[in-house]
Amino acid sequence: MAGNTGGPWGGGGNSGGNNNGNGGGNNGGGNRPDKPQIPEIEDIVKKGQEQLRVLMGGKGGGNRTNGSGNGAGGPGLSGRAIAGIAIVGVLVAWTAASFYRVDTSEQSVELLFGKYVQTGEEGLNFAPWPVVKAEIESVTRENTVDIGVGRGNRSDEGLMLTGDENIVDIDFQVVWNISDLRSYLFNLAEPQATISAVSESAMREIIARSNLAPILNRDRGAIAQELQELIQATMDSYESGVQIVRVNFDKADPPREVIDSFREVQAAEQTRDTLEKQADAYANERVAAARGTAAEVLERAEGYRAQTVNQAEGEASRFLAVYGEYVKAEEVTRKRLYLETMERVLGGVDKVILDEAARGGQGVVPYLPLNELNKSNKGSN
Numbered sequence: 001m002a003g004n005t006g007g008p009w010g011g012g013g014n015s016g017g018n019n020n021g022n023g024g025g026n027n028g029g030g031n032r033p034d035k036p037q038i039p040e041i042e043d044i045v046k047k048g049q050e051q052l053r054v055l056m057g058g059k060g061g062g063n064r065t066n067g068s069g070n071g072a073g074g075p076g077l078s079g080r081a082i083a084g085i086a087i088v089g090v091l092v093a094w095t096a097a098s099f100y101r102v103d104t105s106e107q108s109v110e111l112l113f114g115k116y117v118q119t120g121e122e123g124l125n126f127a128p129w130p131v132v133k134a135e136i137e138s139v140t141r142e143n144t145v146d147i148g149v150g151r152g153n154r155s156d157e158g159l160m161l162t163g164d165e166n167i168v169d170i171d172f173q174v175v176w177n178i179s180d181l182r183s184y185l186f187n188l189a190e191p192q193a194t195i196s197a198v199s200e201s202a203m204r205e206i207i208a209r210s211n212l213a214p215i216l217n218r219d220r221g222a223i224a225q226e227l228q229e230l231i232q233a234t235m236d237s238y239e240s241g242v243q244i245v246r247v248n249f250d251k252a253d254p255p256r257e258v259i260d261s262f263r264e265v266q267a268a269e270q271t272r273d274t275l276e277k278q279a280d281a282y283a284n285e286r287v288a289a290a291r292g293t294a295a296e297v298l299e300r301a302e303g304y305r306a307q308t309v310n311q312a313e314g315e316a317s318r319f320l321a322v323y324g325e326y327v328k329a330e331e332v333t334r335k336r337l338y339l340e341t342m343e344r345v346l347g348g349v350d351k352v353i354l355d356e357a358a359r360g361g362q363g364v365v366p367y368l369p370l371n372e373l374n375k376s377n378k379g380s381n
Contacts, residue, residue: 094129097129097130098126098127098128098129098132099124099125099126099127100120100124100125100127100134100136101123101124101125102120102121102122102123102125102136103122104122105138105139105140105141106136106137106138106139107119107120107136107137107139107178107180107181108120108125108134108135108136108137108181109134109135109181109182109185110125110127110132110133110134110135111132111133111134111135112131112132113131114133116182116186117132119181119182120134120136135181135185137178137181137184137185138178139177139178139179139181140177141177142175142176142177142245143175143176143177143192144173144174144175144176145173145174145176145192145195145196145199146171146173147170147171147172147173147174147196147199147200147203148169148170148171148172148250148251157200158170158171159255160203160204160207160208161204161207161208162207162208162210162211162212162215163207163208163209163210163211164211164212166211166212166254167254167255167258168207168212168215168216168252168253168254168255169251169252169253169254169255169256170203170207170249170251170252171250171251172199172203172224172227172247172248172249172250172251173247173248173250174195174196174199174231174244174247174248175244175245175246175247175248176195176242176243176244176245177242177243177245178241178242178243179241179242179243180241181241182241183239183240183241184240184241184242185241187238187239187240187241188238188240188241188242191240191242194235194238194240195231195235195242198231198234198235199227199231201234202227202230202231202234203227205230206223206226206227206230207223210223215252216252216253220249220252221249223249224246224247224248224249225247227247227249228244228246228247231244231247232244322337
């Protein structure tokens with residue numbers, strides 16, 4: 001019996017022939033028609049290359065038939081079509097990058113290689129990218145700069161010297177926005193630092209002209225208004241394109257190290273002011289009383305003077321009248337003057353008048369109290 005000389009896929013032909021009477025298989029073995037053949041690696045690689053050429057727009061070969069590479073390829077995009085699509089995509093991207101929009105709260109400037117060209121208008125604008133670049137900034141957004149011991153970077157930023165050589169600790173805030181974007185971009189390298197330095201310098205200038213007490217009590221509003229105007233004038237001189245919206249004056253106190261002593265000094269000054277006001281009130285009261293007394297004395301003196309003058313004038317007029325009558329009738333006037341004088345002299349004296357006819361006789365009782373009787377008669381009357 002002959003041995004099996006078949007290949008790796010199955011047995012070879014029998015040495016004695018098969019059922020059909022044919023001889024042995026080729027080279028000692030035969031193919032098994034009932035099992036599928038495994039494709040070779042080379043064929044798989046070639047099919048992948050054909051599909052790749054079809055996707056790239058080329059013409060692929062036909063399906064392999066009996067080991068032949070000839071065949072009709074599938075339809076695909078040409079190189080021109082792909083280039084056109086790429087150009088359209090680039091144009092769309094360039095257009096999207098070149099158009100920009102400016103809102104009502106914004107300003108924009110267009111720069112040609114970094115040089116100012118023009119200011120954009122509100123709405124949709126066109127700046128061909130990348131030759132022209134648009135810078136857009138909000139002009140209504142409020143920015144703040146804080147200055148003071150508790151706000152800034154330096155520990156002595158808010159300590160300032162007043163005009164009366166006192167030290168005050170001040171905290172304040174400057175609120176600003178952009179008024180001109182072109183000036184803002186090209187004239188200010190560091191806007192925040194510039195505004196901070198200008199604000200601190202302006203506040204020190206104002207505080208150096210003021211005394212401590214008004215700063216602590218009543219002048220904060222006036223100082224804030226003056227500070228805003230001074231900062232704005234300085235920034236305008238720089239052509240900065242910055243607008244100072246307002247200044248918030250938050251704190252003005254003595255330094256923490258001396259605040260207790262300062263409060264004692266303030267209390268002493270208030271006590272002094274109170275005593276001075278009391279003294280002024282007392283002085284005003286006494287002066288007013290003295291002036292009233294002096295006015296009263298002057299009035300009385302004036303009345304006495306007028307009375308004396310009028311009385312003297314009246315006496316003089318009476319004397320002249322009597323003298324005129326005396327010139328006309330001397331005896332009668334002389335007798336009248338005598339009687340009037342005696343009446344005036346004897347009018348207030350207690351007296352008893354006796355008739356001369358009773359001198360020779362006993363007309364009066366010696367012990368009769370005539371004076372008492374006279375007083376009684378006057379009292380009854």
